[in-house]
Amino acid sequence: MTGKFPFIKAVSIVLSIVWYLQWFFLAVLIVISVLIATDNSIINTDKLEGFHIQFARLDIQNTASADDAQSNVFLTNGEGRLHIKDAGYNFIYLRLLSVFIDTLLYIFIIYMLKKIFAGVKTGVFFTRQNGIYIKYIAYAILGLALIPEIINYFVNLHISETLVIEGIVFKARFGFDFRTVFLALLIFVIAKAFIRGAELKEDHDLTI
Amino acid sequence: MPIEVNLDVMLAKRKMTLTKLSNSIDITIANLSILKKGRARAIRFSTLEAICKELNCQPGDILRYIPEDGEE
Numbered sequence: 001m002t003g004k005f006p007f008i009k010a011v012s013i014v015l016s017i018v019w020y021l022q023w024f025f026l027a028v029l030i031v032i033s034v035l036i037a038t039d040n041s042i043i044n045t046d047k048l049e050g051f052h053i054q055f056a057r058l059d060i061q062n063t064a065s066a067d068d069a070q071s072n073v074f075l076t077n078g079e080g081r082l083h084i085k086d087a088g089y090n091f092i093y094l095r096l097l098s099v100f101i102d103t104l105l106y107i108f109i110i111y112m113l114k115k116i117f118a119g120v121k122t123g124v125f126f127t128r129q130n131g132i133y134i135k136y137i138a139y140a141i142l143g144l145a146l147i148p149e150i151i152n153y154f155v156n157l158h159i160s161e162t163l164v165i166e167g168i169v170f171k172a173r174f175g176f177d178f179r180t181v182f183l184a185l186l187i188f189v190i191a192k193a194f195i196r197g198a199e200l201k202e203d204h205d206l207t208i
Numbered sequence: 209m210p211i212e213v214n215l216d217v218m219l220a221k222r223k224m225t226l227t228k229l230s231n232s233i234d235i236t237i238a239n240l241s242i243l244k245k246g247r248a249r250a251i252r253f254s255t256l257e258a259i260c261k262e263l264n265c266q267p268g269d270i271l272r273y274i275p276e277d278g279e280e
Binding site for chain 1: 239240243
């Protein structure tokens with residue numbers, strides 16, 4: 001038991017550090033949002049590193065080769081950063097919303113981990129309630145995979161519909177990290193097995 | 209649950225305490241208490257046999273089926 005103690009203590013410390021860092025990050029995010037909303041001159045949004053965009057297809061029109069022959073040129077399945085100087089703030093607000101949701105979900109996951117870990121410390125770990133917490137973590141990871149991507153999709157859609165670049169046509173696409181979704185499903189299955197296991201343990205404990 | 213445990217009644221009839229029963233059948237007081245209060249999910253045949261032997265009674269003297277509301 002003494003051998004396990006440093007590990008438990010180390011995990012506890014790491015969880016606490018990440019917990020406070022997330023809250024600090026959230027506070028910074030709120031301050032930046034308020035500053036942008038109230039006084040645009042404090043934060044120069046033109047210096048932002050552009051917007052991450054994904055497009056299904058980018059048609060490049062009016063192309064000409066060396067022999068002046070017209071060709072149909074297009075890019076597919078692309079992504080990159082789009083820099084727009086003096087842009088409106090709607091894109092930035094949507095991006096901030098995306099990061100805000102991300103941060104809240106991370107805080108929620110860490111909170112659930114802290115609750116589960118409290119059980120490890122006290123020795124009461126294999127309970128139905130902990131299984132439910134693991135299930136909530138699976139839902140949160142699913143949210144992490146999907147919610148920001150949904151927001152990004154609408155931003156990209158808005159860009160593709162409003163941004164006019166001569167000779168280029170954007171087509172937005174919805175893309176999400178399949179690995180994260182798969183991870184969420186995996187954790188969901190583990191949570192279900194955990195809950196069933198905890199129920200069986202309870203049955204066993206209450207069999208006289 | 210429609211199964212009622214009458215262990216306390218049988219103990220009273222035999223003028224025996226839970227501690228004494230616990231010592232004689234080698235089951236902890238905590239577990240017997242769970243059984244007595246009706247919080248047990250299941251009971252092993254071996255446990256039932258030991259209790260019946262010690263209290264000199266039948267399983268029906270300890271367990272009783274009470275139909276729930278709406279049941280025939």
